[in-house]
Amino acid sequence: MEKVVSPDSRWSWVEVNLAALRRNTQAFRRMLSRDVQMMCVVKADAYGHGAVPCAKTMHAAGANQFAVATVREGVALREAGIEWPILILSEPPVDCVDTLVEYDLMPAVYTADFALALGEAAASANRVARYHLAIDTGMTRIGVSREDVIELRRTIDFHRGLECAGTFTHFATADVLDDWDFALQLNRFREAVEALRGAGLDTGLVHCDNTPGTVMHPECHFDMCRVGIGLYGLHPADITRPRIELEPVMSVRGRVVRVVYPNVGDGVGYGLTWRVPKKNIQVATVPIGYADGLARELSNQMDVLVDGTRCRQVGNICMDQFMFAVDVNSARAYRPSRPVEYGDVVTILGADSDERISAEEMAGLRNTINYEVVCDFGMRLEKIYT
Numbered sequence: 001m002e003k004v005v006s007p008d009s010r011w012s013w014v015e016v017n018l019a020a021l022r023r024n025t026q027a028f029r030r031m032l033s034r035d036v037q038m039m040c041v042v043k044a045d046a047y048g049h050g051a052v053p054c055a056k057t058m059h060a061a062g063a064n065q066f067a068v069a070t071v072r073e074g075v076a077l078r079e080a081g082i083e084w085p086i087l088i089l090s091e092p093p094v095d096c097v098d099t100l101v102e103y104d105l106m107p108a109v110y111t112a113d114f115a116l117a118l119g120e121a122a123a124s125a126n127r128v129a130r131y132h133l134a135i136d137t138g139m140t141r142i143g144v145s146r147e148d149v150i151e152l153r154r155t156i157d158f159h160r161g162l163e164c165a166g167t168f169t170h171f172a173t174a175d176v177l178d179d180w181d182f183a184l185q186l187n188r189f190r191e192a193v194e195a196l197r198g199a200g201l202d203t204g205l206v207h208c209d210n211t212p213g214t215v216m217h218p219e220c221h222f223d224m225c226r227v228g229i230g231l232y233g234l235h236p237a238d239i240t241r242p243r244i245e246l247e248p249v250m251s252v253r254g255r256v257v258r259v260v261y262p263n264v265g266d267g268v269g270y271g272l273t274w275r276v277p278k279k280n281i282q283v284a285t286v287p288i289g290y291a292d293g294l295a296r297e298l299s300n301q302m303d304v305l306v307d308g309t310r311c312r313q314v315g316n317i318c319m320d321q322f323m324f325a326v327d328v329n330s331a332r333a334y335r336p337s338r339p340v341e342y343g344d345v346v347t348i349l350g351a352d353s354d355e356r357i358s359a360e361e362m363a364g365l366r367n368t369i370n371y372e373v374v375c376d377f378g379m380r381l382e383k384i385y386t
């Protein structure tokens with residue numbers, strides 16, 4: 001590993017490559033026509049990458065708007081000085097309406113009660129609250145049912161404190177090729193938008209594509225695309241790989257804080273689930289655990305990289321630490337060219353020389369998706385921006 005900056009207070013960190021984030025954002029921007037806006041999804045602290053620095057980098061690379069999941073996430077962006085439009089991707093509790101108006105956050109709207117409370121809050125502050133109408137076209141998650149779209153708008157549109165700034169839906173299967181359910185959702189969305197227009201109602205910006213939709217379905221970019229995972233350099237599915245080149249933005253690294261040569265038969269970690277099988281095995285400790293997002297089900301399954309060589313993680317992953325083993329005398333794989341030392345850099349996620357531990361590899365071992373792997377690493381580790 002060449003030069004590495006590590007935090008002073010703990011030898012473990014998330015490295016966020018903002019240059020890669022910029023290039024990924026530009027790659028998506030190039031996919032969109034000039035008149036299509038790019039909404040960058042920075043929910044869950046930008047999928048674990050840090051929402052504020054990521055949003056600034058994305059904006060400089062062509063992002064027009066941002067989306068978050070919660071009111072708190074939106075407020076945090078505003079308090080950090082982010083002034084661009086921010087959409088909250090679901091309808092928050094009605095008690096938030098004053099906060100939404102105060103911080104100029106656009107919620108997704110799909111109930112009349114919420115919309116009218118928002119309108120009241122805005123009117124009493126002499127403002128107009130902008131919102132995006134969410135339509136459920138088949139995912140059965142959030143949004144007004146497609147049959148009730150017009151009625152909802154007719155119930156709330158009289159309010160002078162409300163302005164519809166967008167109309168959107170979300171696809172359940174945009175990452176599946178030639179999917180009938182996708183076509184069905186898109187059809188229902190088109191019909192709803194046409195019905196709104198036919199009724200003389202303003203839709204604002206029409207949008208539906210997430211990352212896989214943006215890449216695979218340019219026919220429904222409409223006025224805006226909501227891009228998330230791809231910006232962070234991860235593919236939502238294998239089908240997008242041939243269509244766009246992306247660079248992973250996150251790496252997770254730590255340093256060795258202790259090395260020992262235990263006796264043959266000594267056990268490692270809680271439950272002593274791994275035992276030293278022979279002489280001349282090093283066991284090294286790294287200060288990253290499941291409270292940092294390194295899921296415990298990876299115990300005795302995952303590899304880490306030292307000097308670009310894979311080493312086996314051993315023993316149960318603890319809350320704040322894990323251990324890995326190096327067979328010093330092995331002539332074969334799973335052994336760096338030298339014994340491991342105090343202070344050595346260990347790569348848990350990302351590249352070291354020609355070797356890489358990908359979020360997909362880790363997701364496979366955990367029976368989950370790359371999205372969850374990077375989100376999890378956002379929970380406690382210090383972030384270093386490069």
Ligand SMILES: *Cc1c(COP(=O)(O)O)cnc(C)c1O
Pocket residue numbers: 041043089170209210211212226227228229230236
């Ligand atoms: C998370 C989310 C997105 C972004 O999805 P990606 O697959 O990460 O691109 C877009 N729209 C909505 C409504 C979302 O919840």
